[in-house]
Amino acid sequence: MTTISCAGQQSLSVDLRVFALSVVHKAAHAISCDADVEMEVAREHQVEVRLSPLRSSPSDLTATFRRLLSDFAVQADVNAETRIVRDALVTAAMAESLRSPTSS
Amino acid sequence: MELESALRKPFASRETFVAATNTSYQLTPFRFTRIPDTGGMFLIVNELGEYHFLREEDFHSFRRHELDTTEDVYLDLRSKHFLLDEHCDTYWPYAVSQYRTRKSFLQGGPALHIVVVTLRCDHTCRYCQVSRQLESASRFDLSEPHALLVIDRIFESPSAHLKVEFQGGEPFLAFDRIRFMVEKIEERNASEGRTIEFVIATTLHHLTDERLEFCRRHRISLSTSLDGPEDLHNRNRPRRGSDSYERTIAGISQARAALGADAVSALVTLTRESLKRPEEIVDTYVDLGFPAIFLRPLSPYGFAVRATFRIGYSVDDFLAFYDRALDRIVQVNQAGTYLEETYTSILLQHILTPHPTGYVDLCSPAGAMLGALVYNYDGGVYASDEGRMLAETGDRSFLLGSVSDSYAGLLTSPAARDLLQSNVAEALAGCSDCAFLPYCGADPVHHRAVHGRQEGHRPTSDFCRRQTALFQRIFRRLAGPRDPSLSVMMSWLTRGREAFSVQRT
Numbered sequence A: 001m002t003t004i005s006c007a008g009q010q011s012l013s014v015d016l017r018v019f020a021l022s023v024v025h026k027a028a029h030a031i032s033c034d035a036d037v038e039m040e041v042a043r044e045h046q047v048e049v050r051l052s053p054l055r056s057s058p059s060d061l062t063a064t065f066r067r068l069l070s071d072f073a074v075q076a077d078v079n080a081e082t083r084i085v086r087d088a089l090v091t092a093a094m095a096e097s098l099r100s101p102t103s104s
Numbered sequence B: 001m002e003l004e005s006a007l008r009k010p011f012a013s014r015e016t017f018v019a020a021t022n023t024s025y026q027l028t029p030f031r032f033t034r035i036p037d038t039g040g041m042f043l044i045v046n047e048l049g050e051y052h053f054l055r056e057e058d059f060h061s062f063r064r065h066e067l068d069t070t071e072d073v074y075l076d077l078r079s080k081h082f083l084l085d086e087h088c089d090t091y092w093p094y095a096v097s098q099y100r101t102r103k104s105f106l107q108g109g110p111a112l113h114i115v116v117v118t119l120r121c122d123h124t125c126r127y128c129q130v131s132r133q134l135e136s137a138s139r140f141d142l143s144e145p146h147a148l149l150v151i152d153r154i155f156e157s158p159s160a161h162l163k164v165e166f167q168g169g170e171p172f173l174a175f176d177r178i179r180f181m182v183e184k185i186e187e188r189n190a191s192e193g194r195t196i197e198f199v200i201a202t203t204l205h206h207l208t209d210e211r212l213e214f215c216r217r218h219r220i221s222l223s224t225s226l227d228g229p230e231d232l233h234n235r236n237r238p239r240r241g242s243d244s245y246e247r248t249i250a251g252i253s254q255a256r257a258a259l260g261a262d263a264v265s266a267l268v269t270l271t272r273e274s275l276k277r278p279e280e281i282v283d284t285y286v287d288l289g290f291p292a293i294f295l296r297p298l299s300p301y302g303f304a305v306r307a308t309f310r311i312g313y314s315v316d317d318f319l320a321f322y323d324r325a326l327d328r329i330v331q332v333n334q335a336g337t338y339l340e341e342t343y344t345s346i347l348l349q350h351i352l353t354p355h356p357t358g359y360v361d362l363c364s365p366a367g368a369m370l371g372a373l374v375y376n377y378d379g380g381v382y383a384s385d386e387g388r389m390l391a392e393t394g395d396r397s398f399l400l401g402s403v404s405d406s407y408a409g410l411l412t413s414p415a416a417r418d419l420l421q422s423n424v425a426e427a428l429a430g431c432s433d434c435a436f437l438p439y440c441g442a443d444p445v446h447h448r449a450v451h452g453r454q455e456g457h458r459p460t461s462d463f464c465r466r467q468t469a470l471f472q473r474i475f476r477r478l479a480g481p482r483d484p485s486l487s488v489m490m491s492w493l494t495r496g497r498e499a500f501s502v503q504r505t
Helices: A021-031 A061-099 B002-008 B056-063 B072-079 B091-102 B144-156 B171-192 B209-217 B230-236 B244-259 B278-287 B302-311 B315-334 B342-352 B385-391 B407-411 B414-422 B444-451 B462-479 B484-494
Strands: A002-006 A009-015 A035-043 A046-053 B030-034 B042-046 B051-054 B112-116 B161-167 B195-201 B220-225 B264-269 B372-375 B380-382 B399-402
Touching: A009 A061, A021 A035, A021 A046, A021 A061, A046 A061, A061 B030, A061 B056, A061 B091, B042 B056, B051 B056, B051 B072, B051 B462, B056 B072, B112 B144, B144 B161, B144 B171, B144 B372, B144 B407, B161 B171, B171 B195, B171 B209, B209 B220, B209 B244, B220 B244, B230 B244, B244 B264, B264 B278, B278 B315, B315 B462, B315 B484, B342 B462, B342 B484, B372 B385, B380 B385, B385 B444, B399 B407, B399 B414, B414 B444, B444 B462, B462 B484
Parallel strands: B112 B161, B112 B372, B161 B195, B195 B220, B220 B264
Antiparallel strands: A002 A009, A009 A046, A035 A046, B030 B042, B042 B051, B372 B380, B380 B399
């Protein structure tokens, strides 16, 4: 991941072999309260993310974006690892509810 | 030979650098966040709503399966169902039961039925979301044929418990219609056998002994608006004579004398002016002997939107007010007077128990339509009271149909289908990975009003910012050393409480 700053706009390149594109999308969505986000596929396995601050005194947007990437990547790993448990749990809970008479 | 072999392999194998993974435990679904001002602690929350705080290194060890099974943190996480090992035989029956309980508000169908018996009102409140009509304009009353159809719809709801709330305008201006409906509902319930609760949301300005006697006989409770000290209340709720506060106080006394102290509850609506006076607002509720105060921000619906530039405020301003008001409430409790802040209480109940409160804004799927239905004076049926308010300015997204449509027809209408596609927080961008999701809701009506679409945009949502900030405040208290204010708040949970179904008056 490399970072470049120019005239308020900050940009970074993300290696898609490290972070899935869905994770980059989630990070872009999450930071959209603080920045306009442009994404462009720079070359194979690489996406260029440009962040333009929405407020006059921008925080370190790239640092925030990197943190978001890491967090969403961890969450994606957890979700993938636990999907079977979650699906089984929700299915069992709802199926039992369908069988039981209304009570609330 | 061995040396030769080693020299041919200048790099150690990959396994040398990968920590041994503890495959003896399996993770269960969880989400995580960092809570500010807790020294970098990670909060993890599982699908059952159980939570735990972890230091960063423990968090990463946990998720990488590197925890030593004899460590305290391992045992804590196992006891809170964040991981499964060979000692977790009871996980599935427990987890299924907990999850089903959290979603049990879905089982019975809409329990809250709000009936707008009239739009007539003698107030001109600055934040009013509906188009109030003159006291004499009886064409804005619910007709008798429509009232009978409303009763049919109410009893088509499968819920064993029904709460019928009469709203306005000022519902006592159409008291004959209330009387008619209450009597018909009770007559019909003789064969239906439901548990029925009646509430009238009123200014309390039109009470008479006869009306109160009717309320007493039919166990009707009253909910009123009280915005704080006299000048603030009168400024927010103007009427001819500028005596709204005085008349409300007189109505509270009169109603309590006839129905008992617990039969009258009050709601505060916060304008920009209110935010300067948190302590005075709290003290007004204490002085009048109310056991609860609900600090709710202004609603961006209906005609209230037009007044936003005069009376609205930012999330940060609301939170600053909230902190001061909550401090005062805690002081009041510590001095020996019970006063509950209802919103904090709802959030705590969502965090600390699996039992849903039924508070429609904090349900997933959202409580609009699934937990409540609103019958307007003109026969329109809406998914929520806020949806009705939105319709006052031309947005009929939440109009499910008419009282002459069947319950099944209403709940499968195009508007209902649209709503169902946007009311599951687990499926919304920005919510699906949020640690607070098990305690929060989708609130599609709010997001339709503010963002123009029911899914909303969480990163810029004031609802989301406010909720996140409030959850962070509570978890900061839960993470730290025993906070005396937390004991006060916990006492709100242990005191007997009824389902929350707070509506606007």
